[in-house]
Structure formats: C-alpha cells, structure tokens
Amino acid sequence: MPWPESTALLAPLVLWFEEHRRAMPWRHTDLSILHPDPYAVLVSELMLQQTQVATVIPYFQRWMAEFPNLSALAGASDDVVHKAWEGLGYYRRARHLHASAKHIDQQGWPADFESLMQLPGLGPYTAAAMASIAFQWPEPALDGNAFRVLARLLGLEGDPKLQAKTLRPWLRPALEKHGPSRITQGLMELGATLCAPTPNCWRCPLADTCEALRLNATNRIPPVIQRRRPKETEMWLVAIEAEGHWLLREPAEKGLLAGLWTWPRVETAALVRETIAAESALPYTSITLRAWPGWTQIYTHRRESVSPLHLKIMKRFEAPEGCRWIAGTAVDALAFGKRDRRLMELLKGPGSAPLQGPDPLQIIGLIRGDAGRAR
Template sequence: MTTLPRMAAQHDYKTDHKQLTQWYNKNKRSLPWRENKNPYRIWLSEVMLQQTTVVAVIPYFEKFLQKFPTVQDLANAPEADVMEAWAGLGYYSRARNLHKAAKALAAGGFPKTAAELLELPGFGPYTSRAVASIAFGEKVGVLDGNVIRVLSRRYGLKLEWWNGKGRDHLQKISDELSLLGQADVVNQGLMELGATVCTPQKVMCMLCPWAATCVSREKNLVEKLPLKKPRKESEVWVWKPLVAIKNQKVALVQNDYAPFLKGQMIFPGEISMEKNKPKAYDAKHNITHHDIFIQITEKKSLTGKNLQWVDLKELKKVNPSSLLQKVLHKVKL
C-alpha cells in the first residue's frame, strides 16, 4: 500500500506558479494550435497528441484543418473521409470519437467547462480539462504523462500514479497550481516543461525553473521518478484471415471476433490466443500488448450474409490500419 506524501505548503505553490509561468512565457515553442484560442483547433491538437509526438503531429494537424477547417466541416464529412485523413496517426478509435463529438458540437456548440466536455465521445478527464482551461480559461489542472513526470520529480512523489489514489493526489497539485493564475499558461507550462526539459531520458535540470527547489534533484531521484507502471504482459495471438479478392474488391466483415480493431472492418477468419508463437507465419504485427502472428489463407471466392466487398482503392477509407495493408502486401494481387 502506497503512503501518500503530505501536500506541499500553499506558499510553495505560489512560488512555483510564478517561476513556471515566467519560464513558459519566455520559452514556449511556436506551435500551430497555439496561434489562437479556437477550441476546435485546441481540441484537435490534444486528440492528435495522444500517443504521438509534436513533430509527427504538426503536418497531420495542418492537412486535417485544410480538409476540415471548422467543427461543422468535420461533422458534415463522411466517416470514411475522416478516417482517410487520420491514416498514419494510429489509434483509430480517436478519429471515430472525434467525428462523433464533432456532430454533437456542431449541433450544440462548444461547452466551456470540463464537466460538460466530459460528456462528449472521446473526451476523457485530460482532454476535457485541457480544452476547458486552454480555450476557455477554466481554472482546472491537467494530468498527462508529461505533467505526471514533472510533478512527481518536483515534489519527490513516489506515487503509483496509475492507481486512483496516486492519480488523485497529483491531480490536486495540478489543480492547486491552476487556481493561482492563468490556468492555460500553467497547464501548457507543465506540459512544455515535461516535453522539452524534464523528459523521460534526457533531463536538462539547469534549464528548469524549479532546479533550485526540485526534491528529486536534491535527493538524486530524478531517474527513479515517476515510478514505472507495471507492464501488461504481451499476448500471443494467431490470426488466420481469409482473403478473397475479385474484381479489385476485397471481402471484409465487421470485427466481432478479434480482440484488436474491435468493431472495425477486417478480413473474415478466426483467431486464437496461444502460449508460444507459431513456427510458421506470413507476417507479424503488434497492437498494444497483442503480438499478432498472421497465417493467411487466400480464397478465390467467399460467401456470407455479413460480407462487404470493398474496393481496394477505398480500403484505407474503410479501415486505415496498417495491419490490413500488411496482409494485402503478402497476398498475390
């Protein structure tokens, strides 16, 4: 059981707040979603930045906005076009939820509080708080990987941040800091500090506004904090897709049998979890903790009431996952 450390004194937060905001205003990067307070742009950037680096996101962000300049444009677009524009960013449930939420936002407008945003598809605690604070100035703190790392190190917190109590403790600190001034500056400052100075590997303490008071630096805990979340063990799955192609169309079904890409259009087939990887397979793919070994069966014809025949040129619109492209690459077209 983890013992939660005592919260730092209020005057410490005031000093930390002042140092952080001064540092951010002087050192913040020029990023396309920081050009204004447009909630659509801010929301889109936050969704894209989940599981993806800033450098990788910028070109996708700019192309996406060219295609869907407003939330109304996104709401009115066919899902296939949205998925095609998202192709390459991965974690495609983000794009589906983005599209669903856009329809609600286009109809009802952008809520200005984290509590209201939380009701929308794809808006978790972090995204809701980020959009509410950055776009609308609501005094709520954010908690993402960067903020968890920065706060854990600054205050020397050996917390199991992936559990409720540890996460709540860090959230309270983030909220305290956001209450002391401009929440948008505080939150972006914490994230910027974690992204550019207090990084997972290369830590540049001398550039940090909190270098003189950092507990983990004083106690030589920088490399030990935040605590490492126990890794979920990888699972070996043997997938046997049936690939049938005729007239430049491929047969797909809505996935109700595989533990990955749930609900998406994939090849029909069967799957099983195994203790050991198979000796023979056509290709290998990883999705989160699923190690997928692919054994392809090519079919000249295929029947079934749930089959959908999709034009090969349109496949990325239906399902942009690289897994399907990897299978097709192994098939003699």
C-alpha cells in the same frame, strides 16, 4: 510535511515556457486570452492521446485542411472520418472526435467543465486540457508528463496518479495566478523535454526547488510501472480475390479496430485444430497463391505475428456473415488500420515467395465458417 504553495513553486515555469516552448500548429501565441479556435485544441488533444507530437503534426495539418471547422467534421460520413485518421491508430479517438463535433455543432460549446466532461472521449485529463488551454478555466490537466514533473518536484513516493485527487486542488491556485493555459502547457512541455524519464536537470527552471533532485532520486521517482505482458497471436492475414472483387470484413462497432475494414484472418492454431468439410473444397480447383515474409504487429496489449497471403480463385462464394465482396476499384477509398493497409500495399507489388503451406482450401474453409464439420 505540507507541500510548498504551487503559485511560488511553479512561478519559474512561466518565463521558461515563454522562451522555450516549441511551435505547434494548434498552439496559440498569446496565452493570456481565450484560444481563438477551440476546435483546433479539441482535434489536437484527441490526436495527442497515445501519440507523439511529431507524429501528430502532419496529421493535424491534413485534418484541418479537410475538416477546417466543426460543421465540416460534423457533416462528414464515418468512412471519410476514418479514412482521414488512417495510420494514426487508436481509431476510437476519431469516432469520439466525430461524435463530439456533431454534438457541439448542434448544441454549441459546453459552458462549464462538467458539461465538457460529458462530450464523447473526454475523460478527466482531456476535458481539463480543453478547459485550461481553450477556455482558460483553471482545471488542472494531469497527463503522464505532468505527473512525472510534479512527482519529482514534490518528491512523491509511489505512483503519482494515485495522488491526483490531492494534486489537482494544490495545482489550481497556480493556474489562477499564472494563467491556466500557460501553466498546463508549461508542465506538459517540461515533462516532454527536460523532465523526461531521464531528466536534464541542469537546464531545468525548477531545479532549485526540486525534491527528487535534492534527494538524488530522479531515477526512482516516479517508479516505473510494469506493463502487462501483451497477448501473442499468430495468424494468416488473407486477401481473397475473385471476379475483380476482394473479400473484406466489415468494420466492427467496438474493439481495437472498430470502424475499420479488415482482411479475413485465420489463426495459425485453428489450421491445426479444425477440419474442413469436403464440399467446401470442391469449387476451388484453380487457386493462385502468393505469400510474403511476415511481420510482427504491435498493439498496446497485443502482439500479432502476421503472415500475409493472397488467394485468387475463379468464382466468388457467398460472403460469410460480417464480410462483403468489394469491387477492386472501391477498396482504396476504405479505411484500414496499419496491419491491413500493409497487406494492401504488398498486393500491389510483384513480390511473391514460394510458400511452404498452409493448405489454401483449409484457409478458405475456415474463413467461410466450414470448420469443424467432418470430412
């Protein structure tokens, strides 16, 4: 059976959104006109990828105070940008935002949707959200919330994301008739509030025409997609201190923690597996050692059992490749992810615990890259 027209089906959303929308610092009150600050929309959309609204709001406010416009962001250094993003996670978003700001600062805002899609970090969803919310272009933006609402409203079986190519042209007339920004944000808002995984149908403006509600199938539409099991790692996270300096790993260019400074780490399995050259142990006859209870650091596809460790030695050794000794006073200005920031906070406190292993010489040897050589 063909789907009913989106213009009629989504019409009740307009009044509901007008009356029930939550105030957000990037949300403009008049949704009939162009957004007065597309940069604010860009910042909010990048921050909202993977992060909830309540968490984003204080970050957004601090960000806009530090980088009030595109030029301010474009002119900032990578370190300053990463520092401002610190704690929000998924740091690739900060790099994309920074790169986009530089591009727009030089070339101006893209004039069409295709050019918007070329900006770093703007996939089909974020580009469409920018197009509709910032520029009132009728480009349907389908995030997880919108997919859930539409799947239930239309009674779609299976993963609704697989029907994106059909849903977008179906949705476009509703954006043209009721306003791109209004319908885009209305769908997202409904999915975030009433049409949540456990829906609140009795308050929903679309209840009269909702197919999943009619079929009593809101618990299975859309189906829950099983996530991949995260990879598990056990590690020592090690702060080595010598002569008022700390040994840190320089930011990687790619990967989960790209752009961030990290403490050296040693996988617990490596302590069993590797042997250390005798000469690497010699300079460290005086070692002060502290440890604290560990924690589990959870990423989307990874779970780390982290055991924090502080080793204080008398003299610096040559920093291994990819590492650098940083003066204690300079460490605070660097950007760290949550895991590494947590060790930094522990180091400031007095708390320490007696340690049952590991062998500090083996830890240092592994960090120096001496592992595997025969004793």
